[in-house]
Amino acid sequence: MSLTSEQVLQMAPDAASASAGKKLASPRQWTDLGQSELAIWGKCQGSAVYQVKIERSSLGYQCSCPSRKFPCKHVLGLLLITADAPASLSQATNPDWVVDWLDKRQAKAEKAEQKKTAPPKPVDEKAQQKRADQRNKKVEDGLARFDLWMKDLVRVGLARLNRGDTQIWEDQAKRLVDAQASGLAGRLRMLSNLQLTTQEWPRLLLEELGRIKLLIHAYQRIETLDEPIQEDLRQMIGWTVTQEELESSGEKITDSWAVIGQTIDDDDRVRVQRSWLVGRMTGKTVLVVNFAVGTQPFADGLLPGSEQSAVIAIYPGSLGQRARLMVRDDSIGAIIDRVPGSQTVEAFLDRAVDSMAKFPWGAVTGGVLKDVTLTLHDQRWYVCDRDGKGLELTAGNYWKLLAITGGHACDLSGEWDGVNFRPLGVFSQGGFFLP
Amino acid sequence: MMDALTKLALLGTSSASSCPSSNEQMDALIDPLKINSVEDALLLKAGVTSFYMQAGRDPAVVNQLDAAPEESQAAILVPTERIVSKAFEPTYSVLLPDFLRVIGSYGMRVTPALLPQLLGVKDETTRELVRQVVGERGRWLANLNPEWSWLLKSDRRDSADAETFESLKQEFDHGSIKERCQILYAVRTKSPEMGRTWLADVFPTESADARAQLIEQIAVGLSRDDEPFLESCLDGRSVNVRLIACDLLAQLPDSAFVARMTLRANAMLTGQKPGMLRKTLKLVCQPPQELTKEDERDGLLEKPPTQTGKRSYWTEQILKAVPLSHWTRMFSSTPEELLNAITNDDYAENILRGWLSSAISGRLSSADEEWLLPLWNVVIVSRFKIEQPLIIGLWNRLNPTLQETTLTKLLTSSNASLDSLPMNQLMNSLQQPWSSSFSKAYWSQFSKDLLDRRWLPSWATTFETAVVALPPEFLQSILKLDEPGSVLEQMESSYLKSAVSKFVEQARIRRQFYDIINRTIQ
Structure with missing residues (x-):
């Protein structure tokens, strides 16, 4: 496991935890620090002596402290020591308290595996169909109500919307959640601050309402569409694909997966972590989405700039973009070689348009732009390829990236939303740097 | 295409009989759909248009920047970068000048990732240290960001060729008052006569406030040659300007002003x-x-x-x-x-x-x-x-020797001085790092008072200075304050505990920095 302190701090649930973790990042505040091929461990003196252990392959962790933040400051402290002072972790055999924990994890994994391989329970198909019909009806009614609401909105005029009134969107989002269309509800919640954040809000709002209108229209004739697009639509509306479904039907790809960028969105209820992964051998770019409630940890310990051999399963659908980590093989390392990506901006846009043609609502395309430079023009930031073709970057401060690259060619990872490219990391001088 | 649709959506469709056309291709996509109302048409056209625009977006054509020139200084290594980056946290900010001084003394530069934060430093003294360690990359960046132009201006001020003077004169004529003062200061350092001429040329047309700020810069390179100009300032109406001119003339012992004041003093003091x-x-x-x-x-x-x-x-x-x-x-x-x-x-x-x-x-x-x-x-x-x-x-x-002996006496004879004098400021003005003898005196007296639990709040005010002024060999002694069984554990005052803990943490980071950079140099 080769981590940087920057990567570790990305794992912190909030700034206070990161700061508290840093304070515990000194080996002298720890006893029994050690490491083996499987795990890292240590004891930290707080109100009591807390035992902290971390599994290398998955970055799974446990701390005996009573904190309800995950990871807690002790786990962050131990990871920071691993990153900054690895020599202070002596090579040793796993102590009993670590062995017990690893055994329990192993047993849990085996149980889950058995559950997967166990013969499926007999399914009451009639009841299942009834439940599906009930949900379909609920979703259809919910979408119809929302469609009516949109029409009312444009009938009276968007100018009537009160600036800063987010409740109107929240109310509709709640109704969509009640109608079991939570995917659409999430999309709607993103509109709530639009009026406050840009002067172009009328156009942007109308565009998004128009896209939702098309989505509802498509859903209303879903049975006439190809099976992969049906899958995409259902997931976009809010149907989930269970782990069992994914395991049984999802395409599996084994590769060395480089985490080329990550975003975390927080809407006060649920945190959404979106990680872009690129397969070193397949060149495939996938998106792994994790959810966490409050300060709970994300299920997959994915760190930007890290690389790990793993099997992933691709969610059903036309894009083949969203994926889930299934089996992780070796311990995690840092990305040290260049990863596959687009050689020109044109090639990257072609890829984005291909995705759009398949399923226009899943419009974000992630990937690596190779041999590009950052540039500043009329106070706007651009990424520019060898041919002088560029994409405007999402508004932000990219001075650190410019300092690191010095105007020289680099590989820039990020995501394209159809309008702007959002940098998520840069590979320069053999290292990966966050913006 | 989108503008007409947006206008309609903003105003509302209640009184509209139809929806504007987007374009032929898009209308052709929507026409086969069963559209019952203007609202349906508006929303569907908006959706299709938005996808159409997104799919057809061309890349921009932009000029690339000239890449940063090659560096001539070696960079610090990543572990050192990590420690230096800690000095941007409020707790450790006191260490930043020391880190920069050491890096500069080895003729090294910082890594590029640290440059934006360093170029954003506001303190003038620290900026001088920043200049030594930012390398070519720092100057290249400063050229792109107006907020960091101070670096290039400082560089220009240090150079003394005719071309630089010409460009400085431009800045002096057109810059903000703060910049003009900095330029005048720099020019006086290189050529007092030129600085005085520049100032005399513009002096009558400046506001009283600007005159007061500018004339203060004459203190640099002050000589008898400046006397006629300063004497002329005594005839102006601004009291502030006159007072500053008097202060400057008072620094010229052979000036007519000092002679006049001496006559007044002789008559006064008998x-x-x-x-x-x-x-x-x-x-x-x-x-x-x-x-x-x-x-x-x-x-x-x-x-x-x-x-x-x-x-x-x-x-x-x-x-x-x-x-x-x-x-x-x-x-x-x-x-x-x-x-x-x-x-x-x-x-x-x-x-x-x-x-x-x-x-x-x-x-x-x-x-x-x-x-x-x-x-x-x-x-x-x-x-x-x-x-x-x-x-x-x-x-x-x-003088520095006298300061150290005086302060040593104050520390060791009676600690009453700790409360009555601004000890931290006195210590802060000692040459850093402190000499071995003064450091020993400081540490032994502090250790003694710590055991006796005397004057500790006053000692605490000196920690910020001591943590950077004590030579590195004393850092280990500071770290021992936090060891199990130390006096710190028995302290009841949370203020003192927190001050000592901060002192220890700062010392720990400073020590890590020295350990790492010394290993790098070896």
Whole structure:
């Protein structure tokens, strides 16, 4: 496991935890620090002596402290020591308290595996169909109500919307959640601050309402569409694909997966972590989405700039973009070689348009732009390829990236939303740097 | 395409009979759909148009930046970068100048990732250290960001060729007042005459406030050549400008201004030797009763600051402009004798202040310097309430060796000084790192007081200075404060605990920095 302190701090649930973790990042505040091929461990003196252990392959962790933040400051402290002072972790055999924990994890994994391989329970198909019909009806009614609401909105005029009134969107989002269309509800919640954040809000709002209108229209004739697009639509509306479904039907790809960028969105209820992964051998770019409630940890310990051999399963659908980590093989390392990506901006846009043609609502395309430079023009930031073709970057401060690259060619990872490219990391001088 | 649709959506469709067309291709996509209303048409057209625009977006054509030039200095390594980046956290910010000084002393530069934060530093003293370590990449970046242009301006100010002077003159003529002062300061450093000429050319047209700020820069490279210009400033209407010009003229012992003030002082301060033996000198101060126009031209103000009497104020103003050695010559007495001679005078406090001001603001000859230690010895036990700036000003005039021996005595003899004097500021003005002997004295006295639990709040005020001024070999001693069983554990005051913990944490980071950078150099 080769981590940087920057990567570790990305794992912190909030700034206070990161700061508290840093304070515990000194080996002298720890006893029994050690490491083996499987795990890292240590004891930290707080109100009591807390035992902290971390599994290398998955970055799974446990701390005996009573904190309800995950990871807690002790786990962050131990990871920071691993990153900054690895020599202070002596090579040793796993102590009993670590062995017990690893055994329990192993047993849990085996149980889950058995559950997967166990013969499926007999399914009451009639009841299942009834439940599906009930949900379909609920979703259809919910979408119809929302469609009516949109029409009312444009009938009276968007100018009537009160600036800063987010409740109107929240109310509709709640109704969509009640109608079991939570995917659409999430999309709607993103509109709530639009009026406050840009002067172009009328156009942007109308565009998004128009896209939702098309989505509802498509859903209303879903049975006439190809099976992969049906899958995409259902997931976009809010149907989930269970782990069992994914395991049984999802395409599996084994590769060395480089985490080329990550975003975390927080809407006060649920945190959404979106990680872009690129397969070193397949060149495939996938998106792994994790959810966490409050300060709970994300299920997959994915760190930007890290690389790990793993099997992933691709969610059903036309894009083949969203994926889930299934089996992780070796311990995690840092990305040290260049990863596959687009050689020109044109090639990257072609890829984005291909995705759009398949399923226009899943419009974000992630990937690596190779041999590009950052540039500043009329106070706007651009990424520019060898041919002088560029994409405007999402508004932000990219001075650190410019300092690191010095105007020289680099590989820039990020995501394209159809309008702007959002940098998520840069590979320069053999290292990966966050913006 | 989108504008007409957006306009309709903003105003509302209630009174619209139809929806504007987007374009033929898109209308053709929507036409086959069963559209029941203008609202349906508007929303569907908006959706299709938005996808159409997104799919057809061309890349922009942009000019690439010229890449940053090659570096000539070696960069610090990543572990050092991590430690240096900690100095941007509030707890460790006190360490940043020390880190930069050390990196600069090794002729190294920082890694590029640190540059934006370093170029954003506001403190002028730290900026000078930043300049030494940012390398070519830092200068390349500063050229792209107007907020960091101070770096290039500072570079230009240090260079002294004709081309640079020409570009500096442009900036001097058009810059902000702060920038103009910086430029004038720099030019005076290289060519006092050129600086004076620049200032004299624009002086009549400047506002009183700008004149006051600009004329202060004449202090750099001040000489008799500046006297005519400064004398001319005494005829201006601005009181501030006049006072600053007087202060500057007072630094020229052979100036006509000093001669005029010395005549006033001689008339004011007279010596007597009362008693039978006529051995002990007594100085009597008789300040003027009123001011003449000439007095006012020389900066003596009719209106004194609040809570100060006119004559008291004039006494201080007159004595401030007279070299101290004048009095030793005039009364054939030592500074100690003269300081003793004023004790019983009604204006004793004002005479002392006047002399202190002369010691602080004037240029000191070696004969003047003989006054410094006697003045210090009087000030620290004085019954008068002497303001901190005067105390610190006098302290800064003592030479480094004298400062260290004086402070060592203060630390070891009686800790009363810890409370009555601004110890942190006195320590802060010592040359850093502290000498081995002073560091030992500091640490042993602190350790002793820590055990006795004496004066600890006062000691705590010195930690910020000590953590960077103590030589690296003392850092281990600081770290021991936090060890199990140390006195810290038994402390009850949370303020002290927190101050000592911060002291220890800062020392730990500083030590890590030295360990890592020394390994790198080896």
